[in-house]
Amino acid sequence: MNLNLRPILSALARNRTGAVLIALEIAIALAVMVNATWIVAQRVQQIEEPSGFDARDMFAIGVSALSSHSDLGAAQREDLAYLRSLPGVVAASATSSVPLSPYGQGTSLSPLPGSNAPMTWTRMMEADEATLETLGVRIIAGRNFGAADIRPLTKGFFQAYPEVIITQSLADKLFPGGNALGKPVYSGDNTPMTVVGITSNFIPSVADTPAYDALLVPQAPGDFGIYFCLVRTRPGMTATLLQTAERHLATSNLDRVIFSAQTLPYYRARLDASSRDMAIFLAVVTALILSVTCLGIFGLTTFNVSTRTKQIGTLRAVGARKRDIVAHYLVENAIVLVTGGAVGCVLALGVGQWLSDQYQLPRLDLHFLVIGVVGLAVIGQLAAWHPARRAAAVPPSVATRTI
Numbered sequence: 001m002n003l004n005l006r007p008i009l010s011a012l013a014r015n016r017t018g019a020v021l022i023a024l025e026i027a028i029a030l031a032v033m034v035n036a037t038w039i040v041a042q043r044v045q046q047i048e049e050p051s052g053f054d055a056r057d058m059f060a061i062g063v064s065a066l067s068s069h070s071d072l073g074a075a076q077r078e079d080l081a082y083l084r085s086l087p088g089v090v091a092a093s094a095t096s097s098v099p100l101s102p103y104g105q106g107t108s109l110s111p112l113p114g115s116n117a118p119m120t121w122t123r124m125m126e127a128d129e130a131t132l133e134t135l136g137v138r139i140i141a142g143r144n145f146g147a148a149d150i151r152p153l154t155k156g157f158f159q160a161y162p163e164v165i166i167t168q169s170l171a172d173k174l175f176p177g178g179n180a181l182g183k184p185v186y187s188g189d190n191t192p193m194t195v196v197g198i199t200s201n202f203i204p205s206v207a208d209t210p211a212y213d214a215l216l217v218p219q220a221p222g223d224f225g226i227y228f229c230l231v232r233t234r235p236g237m238t239a240t241l242l243q244t245a246e247r248h249l250a251t252s253n254l255d256r257v258i259f260s261a262q263t264l265p266y267y268r269a270r271l272d273a274s275s276r277d278m279a280i281f282l283a284v285v286t287a288l289i290l291s292v293t294c295l296g297i298f299g300l301t302t303f304n305v306s307t308r309t310k311q312i313g314t315l316r317a318v319g320a321r322k323r324d325i326v327a328h329y330l331v332e333n334a335i336v337l338v339t340g341g342a343v344g345c346v347l348a349l350g351v352g353q354w355l356s357d358q359y360q361l362p363r364l365d366l367h368f369l370v371i372g373v374v375g376l377a378v379i380g381q382l383a384a385w386h387p388a389r390r391a392a393a394v395p396p397s398v399a400t401r402t403i
Helices: 005-014 016-048 072-085 131-135 168-174 238-252 264-307 309-317 322-359 366-392 397-402
Strands: 058-065 089-095 105-109 120-127 139-142 163-167 193-199 214-218 226-233 256-263
Touching: 005 016, 005 322, 016 264, 016 322, 016 366, 058 072, 058 238, 058 264, 072 089, 072 226, 072 238, 089 120, 089 131, 120 131, 120 168, 131 226, 163 168, 168 193, 168 214, 193 214, 226 238, 238 256, 256 264, 264 309, 264 322, 264 366, 309 322, 322 366
Parallel strands: 120 214, 163 193
Antiparallel strands: 058 226, 058 256, 089 226, 105 120, 139 193, 163 214
């Protein structure tokens, strides 16, 4: 028996509601599966990604003002002087962000002025002359901030600074193929800020941005309400010095409050746990959607077999072989899969573009889309295989009994 597409298409047209619903289910499953798998891959990469600095001997203490009249600038200077005087402290600095933690702020940068210039989202970190030493991050081009570069306390969050430092990752994005050192970058009111230094890559505060894209600005955190004291200690002294510093800072100035005191390994563990939980959640959701889709394909094929017993028996009676019946239903299922897959590809690319625009995620890798299409096609055909085999088992005598 030669396989003819006309009766297959005719059979699908007679039961088009079920076929359309399964095709839509396949399209949605493909879009979710591909993008979820891509996000899982990003999360796994984030877990494996090095922080760019040695966080084992670091801690951060967060300080918040109790009222608008609190002199947080004076408190910050006193806290840094105390921390730097402690035996075992290698370096300490005041900053608005804590690397590897959700504490921080974001902004966007462009190598060109103007409201229509392409922008790159980044994490901003207020830094002083000791911040890079505290982090253990090295300058690979240009220079570090000096004490004279640090701007006085101000209530401005996002503003232009005469000079800034960026990571190598951000430099490559802003000036691909070129050298960012000495070049102006723009943010906010389009006032130029000159890149005076480029650091090795490190993870600043984390929040839906590429890991290593960081902008350092020469300013103390300011009196807008909070600051963090970031401290590096000698090996093995972190826990003891954190307890000592927290006790002192909690009682030395009653006009402010300590709202956070943690080691940086604690933040790294939380970051990895968050990525791991997200990866597991998306993997489970993807598995459930694939299971439901396979059940739908299985159910549609089973329904078609049960309602076409007479036709199957007739085909067997006029010479159709078992493999011809199996091929008929597999081709019918393949048409539904191809239709749903085509719609799913468009939907997957659209969802991927939206996720990239909204959450600054990398663009969907087309390899994931190709693997998703092939994988779903194989799984879909396997789901239809058993009902197709059942159809092939219908004996020719059924045709004579049902006429």
